[in-house]
Amino acid sequence: MQHAFITGAAGFIGSTLVDRLLAHGVSVTGWDNLSTGQLRFLEGALRHPTFRLIEGDNLDERALSAAMRGSDFVFHLAANADIKDGWSHPRRDLEQNTIATFNVLEAMRANGIKRIAFSSTGSVYGEAMVTPDKPTPETDPFPIQTSLYGASKTAGEGLIAAYAEGGQIDEAYIFRFVSILGERYTHGHVFDFYQQLRDHPQLLHVLGDGTQRKSYLYVQDCIDAMLHVTHTRTARDAAHHTQIYNLGTAEYVDVRQSIAVICQELGLQPELKFTGGNRGWIGDNPFIFLDTKKVRATGWKPALTIREALIRTLQWLQSNPWVYDVRSS
Amino acid sequence: MQHAFITGAAGFIGSTLVDRLLAHGVSVTGWDNLSTGQLRFLEGALRHPTFRLIEGDNLDERALSAAMRGSDFVFHLAANADIKDGWSHPRRDLEQNTIATFNVLEAMRANGIKRIAFSSTGSVYGEAMVTPDKPTPETDPFPIQTSLYGASKTAGEGLIAAYAEGGQIDEAYIFRFVSILGERYTHGHVFDFYQQLRDHPQLLHVLGDGTQRKSYLYVQDCIDAMLHVTHTRTARDAAHHTQIYNLGTAEYVDVRQSIAVICQELGLQPELKFTGGNRGWIGDNPFIFLDTKKVRATGWKPALTIREALIRTLQWLQSNPWVYDVRSS
Numbered sequence: 001m002q003h004a005f006i007t008g009a010a011g012f013i014g015s016t017l018v019d020r021l022l023a024h025g026v027s028v029t030g031w032d033n034l035s036t037g038q039l040r041f042l043e044g045a046l047r048h049p050t051f052r053l054i055e056g057d058n059l060d061e062r063a064l065s066a067a068m069r070g071s072d073f074v075f076h077l078a079a080n081a082d083i084k085d086g087w088s089h090p091r092r093d094l095e096q097n098t099i100a101t102f103n104v105l106e107a108m109r110a111n112g113i114k115r116i117a118f119s120s121t122g123s124v125y126g127e128a129m130v131t132p133d134k135p136t137p138e139t140d141p142f143p144i145q146t147s148l149y150g151a152s153k154t155a156g157e158g159l160i161a162a163y164a165e166g167g168q169i170d171e172a173y174i175f176r177f178v179s180i181l182g183e184r185y186t187h188g189h190v191f192d193f194y195q196q197l198r199d200h201p202q203l204l205h206v207l208g209d210g211t212q213r214k215s216y217l218y219v220q221d222c223i224d225a226m227l228h229v230t231h232t233r234t235a236r237d238a239a240h241h242t243q244i245y246n247l248g249t250a251e252y253v254d255v256r257q258s259i260a261v262i263c264q265e266l267g268l269q270p271e272l273k274f275t276g277g278n279r280g281w282i283g284d285n286p287f288i289f290l291d292t293k294k295v296r297a298t299g300w301k302p303a304l305t306i307r308e309a310l311i312r313t314l315q316w317l318q319s320n321p322w323v324y325d326v327r328s329s
Numbered sequence: 330m331q332h333a334f335i336t337g338a339a340g341f342i343g344s345t346l347v348d349r350l351l352a353h354g355v356s357v358t359g360w361d362n363l364s365t366g367q368l369r370f371l372e373g374a375l376r377h378p379t380f381r382l383i384e385g386d387n388l389d390e391r392a393l394s395a396a397m398r399g400s401d402f403v404f405h406l407a408a409n410a411d412i413k414d415g416w417s418h419p420r421r422d423l424e425q426n427t428i429a430t431f432n433v434l435e436a437m438r439a440n441g442i443k444r445i446a447f448s449s450t451g452s453v454y455g456e457a458m459v460t461p462d463k464p465t466p467e468t469d470p471f472p473i474q475t476s477l478y479g480a481s482k483t484a485g486e487g488l489i490a491a492y493a494e495g496g497q498i499d500e501a502y503i504f505r506f507v508s509i510l511g512e513r514y515t516h517g518h519v520f521d522f523y524q525q526l527r528d529h530p531q532l533l534h535v536l537g538d539g540t541q542r543k544s545y546l547y548v549q550d551c552i553d554a555m556l557h558v559t560h561t562r563t564a565r566d567a568a569h570h571t572q573i574y575n576l577g578t579a580e581y582v583d584v585r586q587s588i589a590v591i592c593q594e595l596g597l598q599p600e601l602k603f604t605g606g607n608r609g610w611i612g613d614n615p616f617i618f619l620d621t622k623k624v625r626a627t628g629w630k631p632a633l634t635i636r637e638a639l640i641r642t643l644q645w646l647q648s649n650p651w652v653y654d655v656r657s658s
Contacts, residue, residue, distance in 0.1 A: 155484035
C-alpha cells in the first residue's frame with residue numbers, strides 16, 4: 001500500500017486511520033462530505049505533506065472517481081451510522097451506504113484499483129438465529145435483517161463480494177465491527193449517557209431494560225486489526241477474493257455494566273429510568289457478540305478490555321466538550 | 330387478498346400470476362415498464378373487467394405509489410433478470426432490483442399496504458459453502474455473493490426484512506426461485522439452445538463444459554407455491570414477519586441432460602461445442618439445488634418434473650416464434 005484512499009476520512013475511525021497510515025509512511029487521500037465528520041480530527045493530518053483532503057459525497061460518482069485517481073488501496077468507511085433513527089429517513093441508508101458503496105466500486109473499477117477494506121457491522125447478522133448466547137461466527141446462518149442499517153451494510157458487502165468474485169477486485173476485506181470506542185468517539189451510548197449525566201448528574205434515562213448485551217472494541221485495536229489483516233494479503237490467492245472478518249473483543253457487557261463503569265469513573269450514583277423492553281429501539285439487536293477466532297488466527301489481538309475502552313472514551317469526551325456542540329441538532 | 334398489485338405484470342411469471350389471480354376472483358393492478366415484458370402475455374387479462382395495467386418504472390416512486398393505491402397485497406416480481414451480462418451494465422441490477430425494491434416498500438408504506446411476496450433467487454446463496462452436492466437450505470451459512478444479480482436480490486431481501494421486522498409490513502414472503510420454465514418463457518438456456526438449433530440444427534454452442542447442475546421449476550408450480558404459502562399467512566403471527574421459502578423441484582439436471590431432452594424432443598443430434606470451464610459465465614454458480622423441505626411442509630408440491638417442464642417450454646417456444654423477434658437485440 002503506497003497511496004490509500006479513505007472515505008469518511010474526517011470521521012471517528014477514518015481520521016484515526018488517516019493518522020496511523022501517515023505515521024507508517026503511506027500517502028493518504030481523505031474523502032468526506034463533512035456531514036458528520038469533523039475537520040478538527042484532521043488538524044494533524046492536514047499539516048502532513050502526503051495528506052490531502054477532498055470534500056465530496058459518495059453520491060457524486062464523477063468527483064469520487066476523479067479524487068481516487070492515483071490510489072492503490074481504498075478504505076471505504078463512510079456511512080450513515082445512525083442506526084437508531086433509521087425510520088425517520090429510510091432513504092439515507094440506501095443512499096449513503098448501499099448506493100455509495102456501488103459508486104466506490106465503480107470508481108475503483110474506472111481507476112483500476114484492486115484492493116478494498118470495508119467497515120461492515122455485526123448488525124448484518126440480524127438476530128443470530130442458531131447460536132443465541134454464543135459468539136456469532138462469520139459463517140452464521142443466512143440472517144434475517146432487522147434494521148435498515150444492517151440491510152444496507154449487507155447490501156454493501158454483497159456488492160463488494162460480487163465485484164471481487166467477478167474479477168474486478170483482487171483483494172476485498174470485509175470487517176464486521178462491533179461498536180467502536182475510544183478517542184474521537186462522537187456517537188453511541190457512552191456519548192448519550194455522558195451528555196445526560198453532565199447536564200443532570202442525578203438521573204439517567206436508558207433505552208430498553210438494561211439487559212441488552214453488546215461487545216465493544218477500542219478504535220486503535222480496530223485499526224491494528226485492519227492494517228494487520230490487509231498487510232497479510234490473505235485474499236490475494238484465496239479461492240474467494242472476499243475475506244470476511246469479525247472484529248471485536250472476546251467479551252461483552254450489558255448496559256447496566258456499562259453504566260456502572262461510567263458512573264464509577266464520574267463518581268456519580270444517578271437514579272436509572274428504563275424505557276423498558278429488551279431492545280433499545282426498533283430493530284435493535286439485544287445481543288451482539290462476535291466470534292473473533294478467524295481474525296485472532298492471523299495473529300491479531302486487542303490490547304484493551306471493554307472496561308478500559310469505556311474509560312478512555314469517557315475521558316476523551318470529558319476533555320472535548322466541543323463535540324457536544326457540533327453534534328447537537 | 331382482494332386487490333393485488335403486481336410489479337413485472339407483463340413478464341413471464343408476472344403475466345401468468347395475473348391470469349391465475351383473475352381466475353380466483355382477485356382484482357389485479359399490473360405494473361410494468363415493458364422493457365422486457367410483453368403486452369401479448371396480457372391479452373386475456375386486458376379483457377377482464379377487474380384488471381388494469383399501468384405502464385411505469387419502479388424508479389418513478391411517485392407514479393408507483395399512485396398506482397398502488399387501493400391494493401392490499403403486492404407481488405414484487407419486476408427485476409432485471411439478465412444475470413449473465415451483469416458486467417456490461419452494472420448499474421442496472423442496483424437500479425432495477427435494489428433501488429426498485431426500496432421504492433416498492435416506500436410506496437407500500439405510503440399506502441398502508443402490509444403484505445408482500447417477493448421473487449428472490451437461489452443465486453443469493455452464492456456458492457453454497459458448507460453443503461456442496463447437497464440441497465441448500467434457507468439457513469445455509471451467510472454466503473459470499475458471486476454475481477451482481479445475486480447481490481442485488483440479497484439487498485432486496487434485506488430491505489424487505491428490515492421493513493417487516495421494523496413493523497412496517499405485517500407479512501413478507503420471500504421466495505428463492507430456481508430457474509423457472511414453462512409457457513411464456515423468454516430467457517434462459519432453453520431459449521438460447523432452441524434458437525441455435527432452429528437456425529443451425531447440426532451444431533450447438535454451450536457455455537461451460539456441460540457439467541453445471543441446476544434445478545428448475547414449472548411456472549404454474551411456482552405460482553401454486555406462492556399462492557398456497559401466502560394463503561396460509563404463516564408470517565402473520567410468527568416471531569419473524571419475514572418468511573423465506575426456497576422454491577424448486579427435489580431434483581436437478583446437468584446441462585448435458587437438458588440438451589439430451591431438448592434434442593430428443595426436436596429429433597436432432599447436433600455436434601456440441603463447449604466453451605469450457607465449469608461455469609457458464611463469470612459468477613455463474615455451477616450447482617443450484619435448493620432444499621425445499623420448508624415449503625413442502627406447508628402442503629405444496631410440484632406437479633411437473635424438470636423433464637416435463639423442459640418439454641412444455643420447448644413446445645411453447647416452437648408455437649411462439651414471435652418471442653425470438655421481440656427479444657432479439
